[in-house]
Amino acid sequence: MIICVAVVGHQSFTEADDALKLHHIVHCSLDVVDERDLDVRDADVRNFFRRFHAAYVDAVSNPFHVPGKKITSKTFVERVSTIVKSFGLSSAG
Amino acid sequence: MSNFLSQFQAFKNTVNHLVIAVEDVNDLWPTVKNAFEARLPFKRASLNNKTRNSVFVEKLPAEFILTTDSRLRSRFPQEQLLSWFREPYATVVLVTCEDLDEFKTILKPRLKLIVQNDEREWFIVFVSKAQPANDQAKKMAKKVYAKVEVEFSSKKRERCCKYDMHFPEANFWEDFESKITECIRNTLDRRVQFYEDEIRKLSEQRLMPVWNFCNFFILKESLAFMFEMAHLHEDALREYDELELCYLETVNMSGKQRDFGGADHGDDQATLLNPGKKSLTQMVQEDLFREFEFRQYLFACTSKLLFKLNRPFEVASRGYSFIISFSNSLASRERILPFCMREVWVITACLALIEATISHYDEGHVVPDMEQEFFRLLGDLYSLARVKFMRIAYLVGYGTDIERSPVNSASLSLLPWPKPAVWPSVPADASAEVLEKEKLFLQTNPRTKHFGIHRKPLPLEPTVLLREANRRRASLSAGNGFEMLDSRQAALEGSPSQKLNVSSMPRANSSPVSINSSIDQPMRLSEIYIAAEHALRQTISNPELLKSLSSSEEFEQKYLELTKGAADNYHRSWWKRHGVALDGEIAAVTFKHGHFDQAAKSYEKVCALYAGEGWQDLLAEVLPNLAECQKILNDQAGYLLSCVRLLSLDEGLFLTKERQAFQSEVLRLAHSEMKDPVPLDVSSLITFSGNPGPPMELCDRDPGSLPVTVWSGFPDDITLDSISLTLTPTHNADEGVKALKSSTAIVLHPGRNTITLDLPPQKPGSYVLGVLTGQIGQLRFRSHSFSKGGPEDSDDFMSYERPAKPILKVAKPRALVDLEAAVSSSLLINEYQWVGILVRPINYSLKAAVLHIDPGPGLEIEDSHVIEMESSSSVLQNDDEQVQEDGAQIGSSNSGKRSECLSLHDGKIEFPSWASDTPSTLWVLIRAVGDSLSRGSSSATTRTENIVDGMRTVALKLEFGVFHNQIFERTLPVHFTYPFYVTTRVTDKCNDGTLLLQVILHSEVKAKLTIYDAWLNLQDGFVHTGESEGRPNSSDFPLVISPTSKAGILFSICLGMTNEEEATKQSESILNIRYGISGDRTIGAHPPLMNESTRVDGARQELIFRTAIALQRPVLDPCLAVGFLSLPLDALRVGKLVKMQWRVERLKDFDKKEVSEHNDEVLYEVNAYSGTWMIAGRKRGHVSLSREEGARITISILCMPLVAGYVRPPILGLPDVDDADISCKPAGPHLVCVLPPALCSSYCIPVDSRA
Secondary structure, eight states, X not given: OXXXXXXXXXXXXXXXXXXXXXXXXHHHHHHHHHHHTTTSOHHHHHHHHHHHHHHHHHHHTSTTOOTTSOOOOHHHHHHHHHHHHHHHHHHHO | OHHHHHHHHHHHHHOSSEEEEEEETTSOHHHHHHHHHTTOSEEEEEEEOTTSOEEEEEEEOEEEEETTSHHHHOOOGGGHHHHGGGSOSEEEEEEOOXXXXXXXXXXXXXXXXXXXXXXXXXXXXXXXXXXXXXXXXXXXXXXXXXXXXXXXXXXXXXXXXXXXXXXXXXXXXXXXXXXXXXXXXHHHHHHHHHHHXXXXXXXXXXXXXXXXXXXXXXXHHHHHHHHHHTTOHHHHHHHHHHHHHHHHHHHHHOOSOOOOOOOSTTTTSOOTTOTTSSOHHHHEETTEEOHHHHHHHHHHHHHHHHHHTTOHHHHHHHHHHHHHHHHHHHHHTTTTSOTTHHHHHHHHHHHHHHHHHHHHOOTTSSOHHHHHHHHHHHHHHHHHHHHHHHHHHHHTTOGGGSOOOHHHXXXXXXXXXXXXXXXXXXXXXXXXXXXHHHHHHHHOOOOOOGGGOOOOOOOSSSSXXXXXXXXXXXXXXXXXXXXXXXXXXXXXXXXXXXXXXGGGTTHHHHSOOOSOHHHHSOOOHHHHHHHHHHHHHHHOOOHHHHHHTTSHHHHHHHHHHHHHHHHHHHHHSSOHHHHHHHHHHHHHHHHHTTOHHHHHHHHHHHHHHHHHHTOHHHHHHHHHHHHHHHHHTTOHHHHHHHHHHHHHSOGGGSOHHHHHHHHHHHHHHHXXXXXXXXXXXXXXXXEEEEOSSSOEEEOTTOOEEEEEEEEEOOSSOEEESEEEEEEEESSOSSSOOEEEEEOSOEEEOSEEEEEEEEEOOOOSEEEEEEEEEEEETTEEEEEOOBOOOOTTTOOOGGGGGOOOOOOEEEOOOOOOEEEEESOOSOEETTSEEEEEEEEEESSSOOTTOEEEEEEOTTEEEOTTSOEEEEEOHHHHHHOHHHHHHOHHHHHHHHXXXXXXXXXXXXXXXXXXXGGTXXXXXXXXEEEEOOOSOEEOEETTSOOOOOGGGGEEEEEEEEEESTTSOEEEEEEEEEEEEOSEEEEEEEEEEOTTSEEEEEEEXXXXXXXXXXXXXXXXXXXXXEEEOSXXXXXXXXXXXXXXXXXXXXXXXXXXXXXXXXXXXXXXXOOSEEEEEEEEEEOOTTTSOOOOOOOTTTOOTTOOOOEEEEEEEOOOOOOOOOOEEEEEOOOOTTOOBTTOOEEEEEEEEEOSOOSSOOOOTTTTEEEEEEEOOTTTEEEESOSEEEEEOOSSTTOEEEEEEEEEEOSOEEEOOOEEEOTTSOGGGEEESSOOOSOEEEBOOOOOGGGOOOOOTTO
16 A cells, blocks of 8 residues: 655755655655555565656656656646556555 | 334343243242353353354353243334344243143143244253152152153254252253253344345345335344344444445435534534434434434444454554544535534544543553554544644634644645635624734744744645635635635645735635625634634534633643654554654643753654654754753753754755854854863764875885865864874774874864874784864864765765775885895905995885994995995896886986995995985995915815805995884895915926926906916925026016916926924915906906005006915825726626736836845735635735836736625735835725626526416
């Protein structure tokens, strides 16, 4: 089960005024990662990251995307949520 | 419908256990009642669960009720469906009889009547009242019971048992319980079957209009309740789960607009654990239940069962999901619910759940993993309640009391505002409260952070409340559907328009003004707070919660309680980070109240977590708080460390001004009067490394200065009063670390600095940098960390992981310089000669080197004379290594061969600078003193050379290196010799007595010798012949002798008269040779240096060589020669005769000896050892030999060897003649080889080749 997915760039956190809260969220999410890591199969995670990376590459390949800035693509959000959902399904099985 | 429901609920409430009916035929119940009821609850009942699997139920409760009891009598048939679960599950028929006739006539028909109802599960207990002493009665009872058994029991099923009132049989109760259990099991099975059939029937109609959820619910819950009564909780739980699923489907499916519920007073308090809070009739609406109440009811029933199953963990886990999903339901109906109903409900639900699960939780009862998860859930519940509570508190104006921390911001800014249909407006009479609130606001000052750190506060709100509230009001006034839609959309997308600022707010004013002024006027913030407060008072029915919102102190207390609850539970679970982050929130509150030590402890934990995991941004937020606590607590060490840590954080995290403030704090403390100078670890701030490139290399025992790169993380220059850096040897851990110290103050600039440290001589090996320590004022700091290399050095990421490279390599002791004699051949003894010392530096500078020269015994240095030093390129060229490494140097030394005159002071010579790197030769003038006279020898004897005679040593000590720390000592052997070695022989003895004495001169030096003159001073008994006065022919001179060649000079002498006195005076002849030498000092012997005063230019340099020659007068003059004639080869064999022959020759006349009669005869004798030889013939006898000179004769003797081997041959002796007068020429052999006898064929045996 995936609870939170964060796409963290080099500067993307520092861009927003309230980036700290995002730091906090991602940091605390590590608790979940620590707790769950035993349950997750290696292959699943690999597959997840491969797909996730592909989605990311597609998103930043958009000519209108300014590298380093926040990704605003809705398609990207949708794809990520699809990936996240499918990950939950496959690992539950 | 509600009628049925109320009845159903009434039935449900009346019973909570199974009922067993007692048919008391003979009024026995009062007597057996106590005994029967003592068996309750049944200890172990075997029942079937819904899937017809056998289940053992422990402690099954039940109740015996007489059939005559009103509870069992007043049943109407139509109620049966609603109350079947409470009907008796077994019927016990109590009978007694002591007479067979009575049984037949009365009892039997009556029993038959009772048991004819097939639906009931029954069995007969025959009670025997017979006294134990009364055998007759016992016998009767037995007979009657037998009859009963015959009548009512069947093979399939035993329905009778006998109970002896006075002495119950041992197994009676077991039998009784098993029969009751069997009845209960059968009834239960039948009823489950019945309910299932009914439920199935109803389910099939689900899509029809006649479908009524309430009916379905009654059946389903009856079944569930029955299971619960039978303690089959798992089955009951499953029924409720199915019921919930079915309900949710029904609710979502039916398109009808139904009442959600939740509008009653008190509904804000969650009832998710209390099924009896509202009766079913209060929830029902038409054919369905209201969602708000019913879902809570179902969850309450479920949780009750779970608690009974002792699974509080599951309650918590199901409860959390329920709260979330229910909260979502509430959110979608927020417009019809009271203001903030959702938030309040969630708070109460969470708290109720926490309370209930903790009270049911037995510690250590479950596996550790489960326990951790349980606490995690509790943490989540607390955390959820906390967030909702903060949200409500913010709405009523306690936002200023909430720390704007990342934790709070993360939870609050992502949480949408409540969305009531209309934002509550200020009540008419609340203007005073508004004023007060405003006053309060003006008084509160935002807390400033320590170090003057200024940060934009983190948001606690998804959008600006002022705008949100006014917009919601405006949208109502305008009836602006679009606006509402828009806001919902925004909320759904989860991207609330945070960036809009307040100035864009007056948009609300532009909407059409219509209804009344109180609405159309935008509210001020204080008004919004007051309005919300009033609205919440309407919503919240829980006085405790209301109280928590009544003042900021009360708020804080509750806030702290929830935060602590969450933190504690997270700490007990795996989620340490959540726990620690919340600890930070607790710390903020304790800080506010001045409990700085507590706050510091908590902040330390938080900082440790963030620092440990490298979350610098978060650390930058908390660390100043910790520092402030430490400063207030006067914890200097802690405060300093915090300042250093602040300085070590990423530069971008703080402004330069702030970083300067950190530094000035460090300096202020360092130079203040600290009680105990604190050690401070600045590893993260001051890093160091060796210079890039290969490590510095030093020779053994050499000091040096080590450049070290130090990076300073301080924003300004900082002065280090002293600094010390340890060197750790990599090769040998036993060897302690050495510290390099610099006591002078060093100013470090921000960024990279290079400092140079003096390096005393180190042991050979390679060294890495260890620890940097130093002093700033009172502050002792140390840094362990090697610099990762500044970005200007490399952008190689891998370099971060490189192990510390050696900074210094001290070479193993090796030869740094070599001193040797330039010339290996001999020099002239007793003359001033140049000895060359070849100085060869081996990759090491000899700058300002000093050479001590100490001549050994028998050697003196002419120290008044200059010492020449010249570069020796020839040596350089021989040195291959040097040629390859430094060609340029060779070129320069080849082109200009330098030389310089030096002088000796106190036996020391200082080297000129040009000689520091190039090999050079030092020429020192010395003289070896040899007292002994050279001695010639006869050519017949071999020369015995004694090397030690001509050897002298020069002890050399070279001090070199930067501090003359390197010392090289060597003792050079130098050979000296006389120019000639003389041998003599008499080449001829002339008949006139003249002896020709040949003197052979061997040149001993590698130089050309020229002999100008030679004369011999003869010893007594010899005289010169002729007029030459002992000089050879003068035309032979000058005689030139090349190096290592020979020359001869003949002297003619003869024997003279012997004068005894003279003989003792002069026992040896002296040969005098006047010679000159021309040689090169680089090769060997050379012309000795003359004193300036005696030297004449152009004059040839003549030297005198004297040597002693011993001449001996001849003593022997043999007159007979005996020669052994050689034997034929292979002639000597044992047993074989051989002829030995000797030749005797007369050499000269016996002119001195007067032997008259035997003059022409010679006596001979053959001597042989008789064991080895057999002599055939005369051993001894006379042979005639003419007296003339040259007469010869041969003596032959037959001999036979007797033994094989090397044996002495027979010897011919002449007994009459003196040994001195016999010359053995050619001499006989000492030993001869005698072969073994030849093989005798008669003893020969043919040899088999294979043997």
